[in-house]
Amino acid sequence: MMNKFLSVFSATLLMSLLAACNPASQTNVETEAPLTGADIGGSFTLTNQDGEKVSDSDFAGQYRIIYFGFTYCPDVCPVDLLALMQGLALAEKNDPSLAEKIQPIFISIDPERDGPEQLKQYVAAFHPRLIGLTGTAEEIADVAKKYLIIYDKRDVPGSTEYLIDHSRQGYFFGPDGEPVALLPYDGTPQQIADEIQRWMR
């Protein structure tokens, strides 16, 4: 019995190894978006850069690029956002109809300093359609939790200012608010554009 079990197990293992080496089956695997079924995301109501209330349901029917960060971030956030928005701009150049189908969103994890005014100036520097969202400390804690973003305030020695360590994620969500893929924020604009277009129906 044991031997038979082992040989069946080995045959199955061998078959799965062979399948992994078969380019055709790999292509089939990749037709499903990487984050399909992942427990990431959910509803929110926040305040945009014009001081208006905005909910996730306002983006129904649109793909969403969502990046969490803070406007005082000295290096990582601006670099990631620039790459992501250059990638989006490139995808839009390839296919102008994408402009209506994709909404880029920046959500601040620094509600204390990132009010609407501050966000308005910031988002305009990256993409003409980038929305900036902020909220109360509780609202931001809630949305960050739903989107699996961890953040933690850190004092800067010799200064009254502070920094915030935070998760770095270039989320791509689908028209029903479902998670689709992680965009390669550290890639080239072309790689980001390719990834955006790859998963759109």
Ligand code: NI
């Ligand atoms: Ni940052």
